[in-house]
Amino acid sequence: MSQFSVLLQKEWRENVRNYKIFWIPVVFILFGIMEPVINYFLPQILDSVGGLPEGAVLEIPTPTPEQILVAVTGQYQFIGMLALILAYMGTVAGERKSGTATLLYVRPLSFSAYFLSKWLMASLIALLSLWLGLLAAYYYTLLLFDTVNFADFLRFAATYSVWVVLIVSIVLAASAALPNAGMAAAVSLGSVLLMQLVDGLIGAYWSVSPLKIPVYAASWLNGRIDLVDFWISIGLVAVVIALLLIAGIWASRLNASKAKV
């Protein structure tokens, strides 16, 4: 346990020194603010961009505040995921390449403490960023549109958090299993996008799937949620995350010998 806390402190220091603790929240907050603002000013933006003939009347229905929040997670689905993947692609692979790993691997290291400390720190930072971003989005939606039931918002954010933890687990497992950071990023981005594509195309045929977590998060706001399906999906995600963690620990032990000296 003491090894775990030492490694956790190392991760914390690393995340502060390479500024990840600052810029990941900044990305989430920026996109959280921009979505409601852009939606609010959409008529003016269309007006000033021009291209419409004189006297054209455009009726854009005002989106509901719930739709805005869902649109924010729509942004996070791509840009947020990209930020997380870029930030954490090198967590294990980069350490092997830079030689930091040799400093650790020559010691009697518990690989589960090693991998789990990385996972915990990455997840905490990702969740902090997500919550700050969503709260910013909530505040701006409140200012510009209307109130959203705060309890619903909390359920929505909590459900989406599960998805973010899943993404972090995928990136870290890929980083442990693959030889370099670039490949880890490519594989995790590819798998996340492919999963979303598959679910988008034929997802209508099943209602229980780890891929449906963002959809479930959104349905807390619409008020249409099937609780049984929801909890089964959450359980499935927990199993998948546990499997990814075991695979990550196993892969980081297996690849320890590939560390560059």
Add this chain to the structure above:
Amino acid sequence: MDQPTLLLLLLPVILIQLGLMIFTLVDLMRNPKPNGPKWMWGLVIVLVNIIGPILYLVIGRRNY
């Protein structure tokens, strides 16, 4: 909505962007060995919105 309120609404966004840009530029100037020419990173940080500074922090900075 009139112009001053609009500005007030966008102020946090502008401040965050400017802060990120200045922070990254200072880091670039003090960085002894960035991954690529310094002037190129300077242009990327200043000209590419949001993504520029982050690209520098992720790949330009050489974290090791």
